[in-house]
Amino acid sequence: MIRKLIGRLLRRPLAPTPQMRSHAHRYRGAELGLSRAAMSSAAQRTCEGLHKAGFKAYIVGGGVRDSLLGLQPKDFDVATNATPQEVNRIFRRSRLIGRRFQIVHVLYGREVIEVSTFRAAQVDAETDDHGRVLRDNVWGTLEEDAARRDFSVNALYYDPIADQVLDFHDGVRDMKARVIRMIGDPATRFREDPVRLLRVARFAAKLGFTIEERTRAPMRELAGLISNVPSARLFDEMLKLLLSGHALASLHQLRAEGLQHGLLPLLDLILEQPDGERFISIALAKTDARIAEGRTVSPGFLFATLLWERVNALWIRHRQAGQNPIPALNLAIDEVLDAQAGKLAIQKRFVADMREIWSLQPRFERRNGQAPFRLAEHMRLRAGYDFLLLRVETGEAPAELGQWWTDFIAADGPGRAALVEAAPRSGTSTARKRRRRPRRQSDQGGPTPRPDGASA
Ligand code: ATP
Numbered sequence: 001m002i003r004k005l006i007g008r009l010l011r012r013p014l015a016p017t018p019q020m021r022s023h024a025h026r027y028r029g030a031e032l033g034l035s036r037a038a039m040s041s042a043a044q045r046t047c048e049g050l051h052k053a054g055f056k057a058y059i060v061g062g063g064v065r066d067s068l069l070g071l072q073p074k075d076f077d078v079a080t081n082a083t084p085q086e087v088n089r090i091f092r093r094s095r096l097i098g099r100r101f102q103i104v105h106v107l108y109g110r111e112v113i114e115v116s117t118f119r120a121a122q123v124d125a126e127t128d129d130h131g132r133v134l135r136d137n138v139w140g141t142l143e144e145d146a147a148r149r150d151f152s153v154n155a156l157y158y159d160p161i162a163d164q165v166l167d168f169h170d171g172v173r174d175m176k177a178r179v180i181r182m183i184g185d186p187a188t189r190f191r192e193d194p195v196r197l198l199r200v201a202r203f204a205a206k207l208g209f210t211i212e213e214r215t216r217a218p219m220r221e222l223a224g225l226i227s228n229v230p231s232a233r234l235f236d237e238m239l240k241l242l243l244s245g246h247a248l249a250s251l252h253q254l255r256a257e258g259l260q261h262g263l264l265p266l267l268d269l270i271l272e273q274p275d276g277e278r279f280i281s282i283a284l285a286k287t288d289a290r291i292a293e294g295r296t297v298s299p300g301f302l303f304a305t306l307l308w309e310r311v312n313a314l315w316i317r318h319r320q321a322g323q324n325p326i327p328a329l330n331l332a333i334d335e336v337l338d339a340q341a342g343k344l345a346i347q348k349r350f351v352a353d354m355r356e357i358w359s360l361q362p363r364f365e366r367r368n369g370q371a372p373f374r375l376a377e378h379m380r381l382r383a384g385y386d387f388l389l390l391r392v393e394t395g396e397a398p399a400e401l402g403q404w405w406t407d408f409i410a411a412d413g414p415g416r417a418a419l420v421e422a423a424p425r426s427g428t429s430t431a432r433k434r435r436r437r438p439r440r441q442s443d444q445g446g447p448t449p450r451p452d453g454a455s456a
């Protein structure tokens, strides 16, 4: 503990970082059209709790930015000068998260407020050969915290008790001009953390803002640095992009900036294939539409769609080489997942979902006997069926098959029997040869009951 403290003190920057500003513009909430009522009451209560305990606390980031723009914020982050342990002690319903840099989740029913302690960017931070900061776990002041944030519009601090917005980096001005501007020297900041390249595209697409010219200038050249980012981190940021409700626009933005090459292997893969792009575009447009309706999207389903073209191509190839459909598909899945694993670390539970969604696809073709009844009981039927409909929409699966399943799912017992009676005879060799299916579980990748991840 003491060693940690000394370490922290030693690593504290002696001089302010170049972009640090101690002077803030101050605005009253009403001046900017910000109504306290529109802000999460949980976030406000978190700030109040911290104030009462003698600490500073502000709502910061997307919660303030989106509220100022009249958008519905996705979530609310709070920044404070209390340490994570102190925050944890103040709120009974809270938990410490993360090992490298701890934050605290304060819980209010289903709402989670993420509380982080003011951090400083270090002038002498340890970096890799390309300038990527390897450790940034030094507490700082409010001013330092503002300076280490990425874009000016993300660095507005709202104090709900004083009803005041603090703006150290002309975020309000940029908000009015609808511009994404990097705080500090853009090239340096992209080097420090190359995921900011993805973040620019995400925010520009989500907010409909333009990227300030100085911020944009080094992007193309630095795109390759993203491959140095640890794959789990990349996955988190990629997921934010894909689930932003503006995934398609974000990917177009990435491409417009020349960032698709080498930016992300997964994107390389999908943006370079004309057919693949069609599938992906439709899938992402639907994902965006779901999010706009306030419905949830499961990451497993999303990544299943992103990689499906690859899986499908290999599946076709293995079948053409004489393999039966199900083993051919399993082989294709393994190959695609293996190739992907080193690049973007898709979390295991999502991989399990992807595998399952894909594995269900050939089973939809078997419409005779008991097979459809068994499939209808499958834990992940809904996700598999949604995926089938997507394949129908892109013309890859017959419309008749999608309609048949839509009818089958909606039908009652006798209705289902009639549909099975009327269904075309299944032509797949597996269906004919294997009347009893000996290895059902492992054939299908093993259904994992997951109440939360339904994609329907
Ligand atoms: P969203 O609405 O998508 O959540 P957000 O702006 O809240 O947008 P988060 O990823 O939740 O984005 O991050 C919260 C805040 O933390 C940002 O607004 C920004 O101030 C800061 N931040 C996050 N990631 C970085 C980064 N890589 N570099 C610098 N600052 C960052």
Ligand code: MG
Pocket (backbone or CB within 6 Å): 061, 062, 063, 074, 075, 076, 077
């Ligand atoms: Mg956020």
